[in-house]
Amino acid sequence: MFKYPTYFLYLFVLLDPQAAQENSCHKVPLSERIKQRGEFTLVDFEPQLKAILKNPHIEVLGKIEGHVGHTVNKIQSMQSVTLNQSKALLADLDLQSKLEYLDAALQKANQALHCSLENKKVTSTGKPPPEFQKLGSRYFYIERHVRQNWFDAADKCRRMGGHLATPQDEDELYLIRKELIARWYWLDISNLVNKHQYISLASGKSVSYLNWRNGEPKNSSNANCAYLYAGDYYTYHCSDRNYFICQAA
Structure with missing residues (x-):
């Protein structure tokens, strides 16, 4: 706690430092003065203030702050480079995805063309194959036992003398449906060409009768082939394995 006499004494020392030195007594440590008198002045803290100002850690702290600022600038510049690299990588991945899609589409078109050409070779003999009803x-x-993808199913029908x-x-759909169990059956219907x-790849013409289920055909680049289920038509991946229905040539 500060007391007014203390301020007067401090003022006297400032005005006449020589007299103060002549009349100065043995210095009592700050902790003792506080303990004895319960008072102190700002001048008592002069050594501590000088020590703080001369503390080498302040200089170290300044250097650390400088390094931090430099590191932050480097990180910001690296973020810009990383962003550009990420964009380039995404562009490469997008290109790769497009190439894979085009390759898959080309393979499907090639298979469709092959099936169409092979179906053209099938001619009616006037007598249905023995397995047909x-x-x-x-x-x-x-076919109620073996499941195949759409292309293999078309090839199997061709080798049996049909498509x-x-x-x-x-x-006609009603009569066919009566012979079926609850399974999926490929039909000669696709949008592989367009x-x-x-x-129909067998005829190369648009299919005149299409009994699509609600929501069909799917608006998907991969759902190109049609199958029959419970009397309705659906589209799905041609690579999916289903049962199938052949028709005599």
Whole structure:
């Protein structure tokens, strides 16, 4: 606690330092004066203030702050470089994805062309293959045991003397459906040639009767082939393995 006499004494020392030195007594440590008198002046803290100002850690702290600022600038510049590199990497990945998509599309188109050309070679002999059964006015074979992708199913039908089936109307679809169990069956319907048009590869013409389920056909670049399930048509990946229905040539 500061006391007024102390201030007067301090003022006297400032005005006449020589007299103060002549009349000065043995210096009592600060801690003792505080303990004895319960008072002190700002001049008592002069040595501590000088020690703080001369503390080498202040210089070290300044250097550290300088290094931190330099590091922050480096990080900011690296962030800009990293961002540009990330954009370039994403562009490369996007290009790679497009190339893979085009390669897959080319393979599917090539397979579709092969199936179409092979189907053209199948001619009617006037006598249906023995495995086929008459449903309405035409003959069909229903595969119930082996599941194949759309292209292999088309090849199997061709080797049996026919091609994948394309129901011509609601009545024929009804007769076929009566012979089926709850499974998925490939049909000769796809948009492999033109994504906006579903055709029969056997005839090369647009399919006149399409009994799409609600929400079909899917707006997807991968769902190109049609299958029959519970009387409705759906689109899915041609590589999927399903049962299938053949139709005699």
